[in-house]
Amino acid sequence: MVALLLFVKCVDGYLEPEPINRIQPQSAAEIAFTKAFFSTIQEISFADNREYCGYIGLNAEGGFAATPAKRGKRNYCVPRYAPRDFRVLASYHTHGAASLAFDTEVPSFDDLRADIYEGIDGYIATPGGRVWYDDAAKQRSVLLCGVKCVTADPDYTDNKYLPVGTMLDLDAL
Numbered sequence: 083m084v085a086l087l088l089f090v091k092c093v094d095g096y097l098e099p100e101p102i103n104r105i106q107p108q109s110a111a112e113i114a115f116t117k118a119f120f121s122t123i124q125e126i127s128f129a130d131n132r133e134y135c136g137y138i139g140l141n142a143e144g145g146f147a148a149t150p151a152k153r154g155k156r157n158y159c160v161p162r163y164a165p166r167d168f169r170v171l172a173s174y175h176t177h178g179a180a181s182l183a184f185d186t187e188v189p190s191f192d193d194l195r196a197d198i199y200e201g202i203d204g205y206i207a208t209p210g211g212r213v214w215y216d217d218a219a220k221q222r223s224v225l226l227c228g229v230k231c232v233t234a235d236p237d238y239t240d241n242k243y244l245p246v247g248t249m250l251d252l253d254a255l
């Protein structure tokens with residue numbers, strides 16, 4: 083759950099989406115890098131029950147990299163600006179610890195809305211270890227992989243039917 087309405091233009095009272103600005107298409111290598119990276123920050127996100135966030139992108143040498151995870155709030159996290167020589171592919175954020183009070187196993191409406199309006203795709207890791215991908219161009223979230231795909235909160239009890247490939251748009255969220 084995050085509201086990254088950093089670059090939103092407000093035109094005549096309506097939100098005007100930024101153009102999609104992806105420097106290269108999503109690849110299997112990008113997804114693999116992102117999953118491995120999430121597993122390095124999930125435990126701290128569970129331990130203090132906060133979102134952690136940043137950007138996935140390419141470093142100066144052209145390799146996949148992630149900006150250091152910033153500690154956010156319980157329900158949102160706004161990444162620090164990426165360094166000048168870091169080319170952003172997508173944002174990332176975690177969803178804190180397993181919770182009965184919030185539905186943290188799916189992206190929030192604001193997660194997807196912010197990504198659409200910023201024109202930047204987003205990866206989301208859940209307490210159950212699921213990974214979602216907000217596709218800004220297609221304006222939908224896709225479940226890339228299921229429970230325990232990345233490090234999961236030991237307190238998480240899975241009771242959800244969410245097949246890999248599940249797609250949710252703003253209306254569904």
Ligand SMILES: [Zn+2]
Nearest residue numbers: 083084190193
């Ligand atoms: Zn979120």
